[in-house]
Amino acid sequence: MIELKKITEDNFIDAFGLKLAPGQDRFVSHPIRSLAQAYVYREQCQPFGIYAEGKMVGYVIVIYDYDVPEYDIWHMMIDESMQGRGHGSAALDKVLDYIKTKPFGPSGRITLTCNRDNTGALALYKSKGFAETGAADEDEIELSMTVD
Amino acid sequence: MIELKKITEDNFIDAFGLKLAPGQDRFVSHPIRSLAQAYVYREQCQPFGIYAEGKMVGYVIVIYDYDVPEYDIWHMMIDESMQGRGHGSAALDKVLDYIKTKPFGPSGRITLTCNRDNTGALALYKSKGFAETGAADEDEIELSMTVD
Numbered sequence: 001m002i003e004l005k006k007i008t009e010d011n012f013i014d015a016f017g018l019k020l021a022p023g024q025d026r027f028v029s030h031p032i033r034s035l036a037q038a039y040v041y042r043e044q045c046q047p048f049g050i051y052a053e054g055k056m057v058g059y060v061i062v063i064y065d066y067d068v069p070e071y072d073i074w075h076m077m078i079d080e081s082m083q084g085r086g087h088g089s090a091a092l093d094k095v096l097d098y099i100k101t102k103p104f105g106p107s108g109r110i111t112l113t114c115n116r117d118n119t120g121a122l123a124l125y126k127s128k129g130f131a132e133t134g135a136a137d138e139d140e141i142e143l144s145m146t147v148d
Numbered sequence: 149m150i151e152l153k154k155i156t157e158d159n160f161i162d163a164f165g166l167k168l169a170p171g172q173d174r175f176v177s178h179p180i181r182s183l184a185q186a187y188v189y190r191e192q193c194q195p196f197g198i199y200a201e202g203k204m205v206g207y208v209i210v211i212y213d214y215d216v217p218e219y220d221i222w223h224m225m226i227d228e229s230m231q232g233r234g235h236g237s238a239a240l241d242k243v244l245d246y247i248k249t250k251p252f253g254p255s256g257r258i259t260l261t262c263n264r265d266n267t268g269a270l271a272l273y274k275s276k277g278f279a280e281t282g283a284a285d286e287d288e289i290e291l292s293m294t295v296d
Contacts (some may be wrong), residue, residue, distance in 0.1 A: 036180045040157040
């Protein structure tokens with residue numbers, strides 16, 4: 001049973017302690033760096049801890065881009081010790097459920113980027129309905145889907 | 149001429165790029181980690197870039213502790229390439245001026261902690277009127293002063 005819980009003063013230390021798996025640090029920002037960005041975008045984003053059986057096992061942030069407009073999913077990660085159990089897939093379902101509540105604005109467009117070498121994550125995103133838009137920034141490719 | 153400017157989406161990347169001097173990383177959190185804390189304490193804190201001649205040369209965060217109550221100065225640092233020019237002293241004057249405006253609450257007590265081996269910082273704080281309270285957490289000692 002995967003849950004998302006908002007990052008607050010009660011659980012941020014757990015997020016600080018999450019560990020990216022070896023090699024994944026070149027694909028994903030650490031939650032500390034992500035929360036630093038959350039400070040400046042605090043009016044338009046929501047960082048979450050990903051919980052399995054009451055323990056924080058990962059992190060993700062949802063940000064609303066008012067310019068497009070669209071929801072962006074950033075910095076999703078599962079702690080290196082908790083990978084390979086389907087937590088990423090279950091968490092992504094919860095993230096999509098959250099975005100469908102349209103917490104920041106009415107757009108139904110959801111966008112994320114993924115390194116083209118991060119094959120596991122790419123397969124996961126495509127399994128949920130994300131498709132490549134054709135946009136890319138070097139090896140970081142953009143994927144998007146639309147929800148009601 | 150030293151100025152404090154609030155950290156926003158326009159300048160946070162400069163804060164991310166500030167460098168602690170060798171050895172100071174054991175005394176002071178990097179601004180990235182500090183801004184991650186600023187996210188969870190966003191209703192009671194204000195992070196600043198310290199600017200000299202229009203360039204960000206350091207970082208400091210002011211947080212209001214409603215429980216004491218008091219203003220706390222956290223994570224003040226000057227980039228390793230910009231030290232030894234009096235920027236820390238000038239910035240601390242600006243921080244005290246800011247706190248005197250009582251942006252979060254009426255307390256006139258100002259507290260900070262400093263590693264007892266961080267002799268340069270200790271001398272600076274004492275020159276501004278801070279005195280040791282006697283409280284300590286291992287090598288991290290507490291200093292306090294009161295302003296009107």
